Amino acid sequence: MTVETILAAKGSEVVSIEPTADLVTAAKLLTARRIGALVVTDAGGRLVGILSERDIMRALAESAGAALQLPVAQVMTRNVVTCGVNDSIGSILKRMTAGKFRHMPVLDNQRLVGVVSIGDIGKQHMGILLDHVRQLDEYIDYISLMKL
16 A cells, blocks of 8 residues: 555645744644644745644743744754655655654655645554455355355
């Protein structure tokens, strides 16, 4: 299973913010959209960073309330780990676990086409597991009928 499968199920909308926006704006956008990270893009729509709830909390811990006036560019993660649409879900999960992050922008030919989260991966895995359980139940029912 690939990242493309997840994007087909959840959609490819990317919620982004400009690096010059302040953290108050970012926090409000995260809250309004009920998401945990924003992709930071420049005026041309190119990926320049990612800002997570964790990044904001770190800034607040260091600068208290003054952090809310900081520009996103000052707090965001600049070295963004990305994936491609054809990457396997297993490889993405390993990279997220090793890097201790929960959101990964998806690129296709250097173009931003979506974001996957650890929750998206969990949901996809759960669907597969439930489908396997259903198939096993049907098989057991079939075997039971064959014995009659």
